[in-house]
Amino acid sequence: MESLLHSVQGYIYPDELQLQWSILIVLYPFITGLVAGAFILASLERVFNVEAVKPTYRLALLTALAFMIVAPLPLQLHLGHPERSFEMYLTPHTTSAMAMFGFVYLWYLMVVLVLEIWLDFRKDIVLMARASTGLKRMLYRAMALGSDNISERSLRIDDKVGKFITIVGIPSAILLHGYVGFIFGSVKANPWWSSALMPVVFIFSAMVSGIALVLLLYQFVSWYRRAAVDMPCLDTIARYLLYAFIIDFSLEMLDLVHRIYEADESFKTLDFMVHTKLYFSQIILQIIVGTLLPIGLLALVQLVKLTEQARRAIYGAAGLLTLVGIFAMRWNVVIGGQLFSKSLLGYTTYKMGLWTREGLLPAIILLILPFVILYMLVKLLPPWDKARGAEVPRAQG
Amino acid sequence: MEADRREFLKQTGLLLVLTGAAAQAWDFVLAGEPEKAPTYKLLDHWWAMAMDIRKCIGCGNCVRACKTENGVLLEPDCFRTWVERYHVHPDDPGHPEVDSPNGGYGGFPEKYKAGDGSKNFFVPKMCNHCAHSPCVQVCPVGATFESPDGVVLVDKTYCLGCRYCVQACPYGCRYIDPRTETVDKCSLCYHRITKGLTTACCEVCPMGARKLGDLKDPKDPIHDFLKDHMIHVLKPEMATGAKAYYNGLDGSVR
Amino acid sequence: MREWLRDREHMVRMGILFAGALAVFLVARAVMVPKDFGTYGHFRTGALADNMAHPLVFAGRQACGDCHDDIVASRKGSKHEQIGCEACHGALEAHASADDPSALKPKLPDVKTICLVCHRENVAKPAGFPQVDPKDHGDGGPCTSCHNPHHPEIS
Numbered sequence: 005m006e007s008l009l010h011s012v013q014g015y016i017y018p019d020e021l022q023l024q025w026s027i028l029i030v031l032y033p034f035i036t037g038l039v040a041g042a043f044i045l046a047s048l049e050r051v052f053n054v055e056a057v058k059p060t061y062r063l064a065l066l067t068a069l070a071f072m073i074v075a076p077l078p079l080q081l082h083l084g085h086p087e088r089s090f091e092m093y094l095t096p097h098t099t100s101a102m103a104m105f106g107f108v109y110l111w112y113l114m115v116v117l118v119l120e121i122w123l124d125f126r127k128d129i130v131l132m133a134r135a136s137t138g139l140k141r142m143l144y145r146a147m148a149l150g151s152d153n154i155s156e157r158s159l160r161i162d163d164k165v166g167k168f169i170t171i172v173g174i175p176s177a178i179l180l181h182g183y184v185g186f187i188f189g190s191v192k193a194n195p196w197w198s199s200a201l202m203p204v205v206f207i208f209s210a211m212v213s214g215i216a217l218v219l220l221l222y223q224f225v226s227w228y229r230r231a232a233v234d235m236p237c238l239d240t241i242a243r244y245l246l247y248a249f250i251i252d253f254s255l256e257m258l259d260l261v262h263r264i265y266e267a268d269e270s271f272k273t274l275d276f277m278v279h280t281k282l283y284f285s286q287i288i289l290q291i292i293v294g295t296l297l298p299i300g301l302l303a304l305v306q307l308v309k310l311t312e313q314a315r316r317a318i319y320g321a322a323g324l325l326t327l328v329g330i331f332a333m334r335w336n337v338v339i340g341g342q343l344f345s346k347s348l349l350g351y352t353t354y355k356m357g358l359w360t361r362e363g364l365l366p367a368i369i370l371l372i373l374p375f376v377i378l379y380m381l382v383k384l385l386p387p388w389d390k391a392r393g394a395e396v397p398r399a400q401g
Numbered sequence: 402m403e404a405d406r407r408e409f410l411k412q413t414g415l416l417l418v419l420t421g422a423a424a425q426a427w428d429f430v431l432a433g434e435p436e437k438a439p440t441y442k443l444l445d446h447w448w449a450m451a452m453d454i455r456k457c458i459g460c461g462n463c464v465r466a467c468k469t470e471n472g473v474l475l476e477p478d479c480f481r482t483w484v485e486r487y488h489v490h491p492d493d494p495g496h497p498e499v500d501s502p503n504g505g506y507g508g509f510p511e512k513y514k515a516g517d518g519s520k521n522f523f524v525p526k527m528c529n530h531c532a533h534s535p536c537v538q539v540c541p542v543g544a545t546f547e548s549p550d551g552v553v554l555v556d557k558t559y560c561l562g563c564r565y566c567v568q569a570c571p572y573g574c575r576y577i578d579p580r581t582e583t584v585d586k587c588s589l590c591y592h593r594i595t596k597g598l599t600t601a602c603c604e605v606c607p608m609g610a611r612k613l614g615d616l617k618d619p620k621d622p623i624h625d626f627l628k629d630h631m632i633h634v635l636k637p638e639m640a641t642g643a644k645a646y647y648n649g650l651d652g653s654v655r
Numbered sequence: 656m657r658e659w660l661r662d663r664e665h666m667v668r669m670g671i672l673f674a675g676a677l678a679v680f681l682v683a684r685a686v687m688v689p690k691d692f693g694t695y696g697h698f699r700t701g702a703l704a705d706n707m708a709h710p711l712v713f714a715g716r717q718a719c720g721d722c723h724d725d726i727v728a729s730r731k732g733s734k735h736e737q738i739g740c741e742a743c744h745g746a747l748e749a750h751a752s753a754d755d756p757s758a759l760k761p762k763l764p765d766v767k768t769i770c771l772v773c774h775r776e777n778v779a780k781p782a783g784f785p786q787v788d789p790k791d792h793g794d795g796g797p798c799t800s801c802h803n804p805h806h807p808e809i810s
Contacts, residue, residue: 009477015485015499017526017573021478024564024577084562084582091542091559093680094688097697102565103541114676119669126665149672151665158662165666192639193535193571346573347655349499443695443703458780460773462742469746470712486779513778521779546698556702559689592709601713605742607735607773608784 007355014350023342023354026362027335028078031370033184033206034213034334035075038374040181041214042068043117043173045244050170056240062124062387063225064218069117070378076109078370082362101187112180116173122147123166125385130154181210188337195270195348196341201259208252209330215245216298216326219319221378229388235312239305242319245326246302253295256333273348281343281351286336294329298322441595446550447616448589451626452525454649456610459484459523461508463602463611468506470590470601479576480504481587482527482602488513489520489653497653524647524654525611527602528553528574528587529635532642536566536575536586545584551616551644552589560584571639589613616644713741714751722756726805733806743769743804770798 008021046064048054080086089106096103122129130152133144182203188194189202219241226233263271278286301322305315339354357363467473467482484505488498502509505523513521530553531537537547544560547553560583567575567584578585590600598604599613614623623646626632630648636655637643660667691700719740720727730736741747743764750759776786787793793801801809 005477015501018478018480018483018501018504019567019576020573022577024567079563082563084564084577085560088542088559088561090687091544091561094684095543095692095697097541097543099538100541100565102539102563105541114673122669149665149668151668153662153665155662158665161662161666187565191535191539191569193569342568346571347499349497349655455781458773458784459777462772466713466741466746471709488779508772508775509777509779511775511777515778522781523779543692543697543699546696546702548703549695554698554702554706556699556705558705559699559702588706588709591703591706593711593713593715595707596711598711598713598715598717601746604713604715604739607738607742609737 008353011353011355012350014345015347016345016350016352017347020345021352023339023352025338025342026082026354027339027356027364027367028082028362028370030331030334030338031078031367032075033181033338034331035071035078035370035374036181036184037206037210037213037330037334038217039068039071039075039112039214040177040207040210041212041216042071042218043177043214044211045215045218045241047170047174047177048244050167051174054240056236057244059234059237060218060222060241062385063222063382064214065117065121065124066381066385066387067218067221067374067378068214069113069121070381071374072109072113072117073377074370074374077373078367079105081366081370101183101190104183108176108180108183112173112176116169116176120166120169120173121385123162123169126162127154127159128385177210178207182207188341193346194341195268196274196344197337199259201255201262202337205252205255205259208248208255209333211248212245212252212326213330215241215248216323216330219245220323220327223316223320223323225382231388233316235315238316238319242302242305242315242322245322246299246306249295249299249302249326253299256295270348273344277340277344277351281353282336282340285332286340290329290332290336294325294332298325298329301325443549445617446594448530448551448594449614449616449623449644449646450527450530450589451612451614451623452645452647453608453610453612453626453630454522454524454647454651456608457484457523457525458608458610459486459505459509460607461505462605462607463525464504464506466601466605467587470593471588473585474578474580475506476579477503479578479585481574481585482525484509485524485526485654486512487520487522487524487651487653489651491518491520494651494653497655499655520651522649522651524650525602526572526574526635527611527645528589529572529641529643529645530587530589532644533640535569535571535639535641539565539569541565545586548591552591552594553586554588554591555584555586557581557583557585571636571641572643711748711752712746714746714748716740718751719747721751730805733808735805735807766797766799766804770802770804 005021012021042064045057046061046068049057049061080089083089092103092106096106126148129144129148131154133141133148133152136144185203185206188197188206189199191197219238222238222241223233225231263274298321301318304310305318310318342352343354344351359365461484463482464480464484467480468475471481473479473481482504483501485499485501486505486509488500490496500509500512509523513519530547530551532547532551534545534547534553537545537553540546541563542559542561544556545553545566546556562577562582562584564577564584567577575584575586577583590598590602593600594613603611603613612623612626614626615621616623626648627646632646632648633650634643634646635650689699689701692698694700695703716739723740726740744761745764747761750756750761753759771787771789774785774787776788780786798804
């Protein structure tokens, strides 16, 4: 406390000394962004018939589910009274952007992700139930809801419903992450957050991070399984990453130019913050290392003919840098928005704990957890068979 | 003496000293018939605060009394009310030098020199009990709310500790009480004003620089205060319907 | 009908599962929402009573005057007349509401410091407010040797 007091620059309201939203709240938009992005990539194939990305379809769905399961955990851990969080379902305050979280989350998790995955994997589930014995058989039978029907007609119905859910899912994914942006963008008291562009920037950065994650995972999984990487697929995903990134970066630059040009009463305070306390995480990590560099790398592939080997290396590097950049972006939004006083007269400091409940260690665990869940999901529902092309006939149109 | 006092309060219609009477009143409120409650009438009041910067001497009485009355932690980042000192150069009003050592709890040791051409004054701050509170708007569960008599209160048994309200308050009036892990803020001494007393900060302000007012009471002197002075609220651009009305608020105050 | 259902049965089962979950949620909600929620707005009405129930610490000047009417009278017409008793004497609800207030006799404020809480010189204080530098005001003795705190004017 004493050292925190000494780190204050200028004047802050006394109650502003400690940051209220910690690194866990940085994780929350980062993780939901990955969910929304991975889902939107998966739906490209389904809704817009982008055949090239088909090998990643099921992997992207499972990735989205794994991260979705983890998404509320940082929030729970951060609450002063996690045991009261069900009140959001009992008495949701309709004027609160946050109150809608519970419902959007449940809708997205249950109606979109679980249903779509169930429908898409149902044939596999039934086949695995038939092929296995004992406990495993019971598990798969339960997942199939006791149904053994994989007649052509039933599968065609699955596919039709699945496609409908995907179509509903795209606006849901945009809602899921757009509303996370709205939680910040609608705080009029905070000039760093308050912006109508915030939800839009969040959606596009979500797509960027989700695509980058699938790009990395697909390469990793192929290497791990010693399977051949489908290069046209990888090239296509990388191209989409580039496009989404350019839009995302343009929007962020629009926000920046707008702020600089308007130069309202908060500008000098925020500008000083970006050049001091946020310099490393915003200018260096987010903009240079996490945005310009990966955009440059991805653009290079479009401009120069490179070997498969070189392209894969570039995609790997660009994907990693992208994730670093998007994480830095979430950090700069959440933490940056609390470093300056609402009096616009001073600054405080974020002292991150290490082992504390909201410290670095829980954050790292929460970032590893989705991969553990994904590993288990992949064991339970291997997404490969379909990817190899042994294919259920799709309903046309 | 206690009996005399009760008698006195009853006669002047202030009443509600007795916890028994309060409980009885609340039975009516809970039964949905507050109008039958014998004492404090929830719908007959609309509380506000009149702050006079020209009178504030920065003694810190309000800050200390608030912490005492409400059991607020003595930590340097737990304040329901605090006092700021402004030091403004007339040729640069956009960059005031502001301080609030421990919220003004121990007063303000002299820091500036007389005759340096600067403008110096104290600004008492507290929850503005906004009529359109951004903090209430964002609370996901209804754990903070505007009471029917115009006070922004916290339901400590219902608060999740999500801290969204802390982010939403433009005035920095909320903090997390580490003892309860819930949000805490000025309650306008709700336990006092509903018993006919004034708030602790007003009670001990030697200058009358802050005065509780009931806008629904036509006889309340706050109406004269609002009529006779040039009145301003903090950050009017936030359109929060702030009900802490300031006389003599300098444009440099944030 | 049977023919229609044959290849949709799994869908129906999933539908029933969702409907069941929704029903459980609605029932749980009906049971668990506090009964007094929403009478006056989006909050638990009992929270008003909770806030009211906080104990008093400052008694308020009226309570002081109930017994100490002599002091109230002595302050008449003085510059200190409007100051609450507890501004100097501290929080005294425990004294005021005691069965025998004289048993809980409050300590008198320390005159060496209490006056200067308000009257020590400070450029941020309003210009007309009487302020002193204790080093060159008075003779170094306690303020009360010249000023009566309940009626500080020197006549």
